[in-house]
Structures are given as structure tokens and as C-alpha cells.
Amino acid sequence: MNNLHPIFVHFPIALLTVYAVLELARFKKLQERLYAFHVKATLVILGALSTIPAYLTGNEQLESQQPGTAFYRTMVIHSQWALATLVIFCFLAAVKAAEWLLLEWTSMPERLKKPLGWARYVSRSPLMPILALVGLVCVTVTGALGGSLAYGPDVDPFVSFIYKLLVK
Secondary structure, eight states: GGGGHHHHHHEEEEHHHHHOOOOOOOOOOHHHHHHHHHHHHHHHHHHHHHHHHHHHHHHHHHHHHTTHHHHHHHHHHHHHHHHHHHHHHHHHHHHHHHHHHHHHHHTTHHHHHHHHHHHHHHTSHHHHHHHHHOOOOOOOHHHHHHHHHOOOSSSHHHHHHHHHHOOO
């Protein structure tokens, strides 16, 4: 079961990175297209869902390590950044999912529409690209720390920089 983590981590990295780039690309023509909403919503919902098995399998690996080592310390920091990634993108996914419900379920009872109204407001606010950028930073740092765990802290200059900044 310990070897499953590397299989699961690549889905959220890919899906959430593409989502964040699209969320940051705030071109008016793109924003007006309904398909752009559906593409972004699909990417962030699937990406957020895929963070769950990645996080759980990573925690399983963390529990099997000997505390007090540099490797363990790196894993703890990696896990903290992964949790931040999970929380940010699960929030963004919840916003998109609620907005999608409002968009598609036209006969939704009014008692359900009102509580979901926040999603439309948040989705159109500057909070979305800001959180997407913060989430992208979290994905990048988490991936760099994961790379340092798998291949060593000197695998490339960026990984080395992140490792020295956050671990040493």
C-alpha cells in the first residue's frame, strides 16, 4: 500500500495546475464562454477530489517513518503544504459545484437557491484568481518537496531552493 502515493499525486498536480492557469487567465472573451466555466469547474472538482487519495496515501507513508530524521521532517512539511493545497482547492471546487448546480438545475426550489447564492458571488469575485494563485503556489511547493523526498534535495535548482528555504 505504501507505493500508491506516487500514482495518486500526479492527477491533482496536473488537473489543479491547468485549472489555476485557466482561472488566472481572466480574458473577457474567455470568461463569457459557458464552456470555459464547465472546463474550469470540471478540472477543479476532479482535481480536488483527487487530492484526497493523494493526501491519505501520503499520510500513510508519513506514519511509517522514523520521527526525528531529516527525511521525516521533510515529509511533515510536505504534508502540511499538501493539506493547504487540499483545503484551498476543495473550497474552490465547492464554489464551482454550487454555481454549477445553480446553472443547471433550473427548477431548483427557492429554499435551495438562496443558500447557494454565495457561490455566484464568490465565483465572480477577485477571490477566485487569488485563491487559484495561492493554490498553484501550494501545489508547486508540495511537488518540489515531494521531489526532494523521492530524488533528493539537489535534484534541480528549484527543488534545492525550496528545500533549503523550508526544511534546512
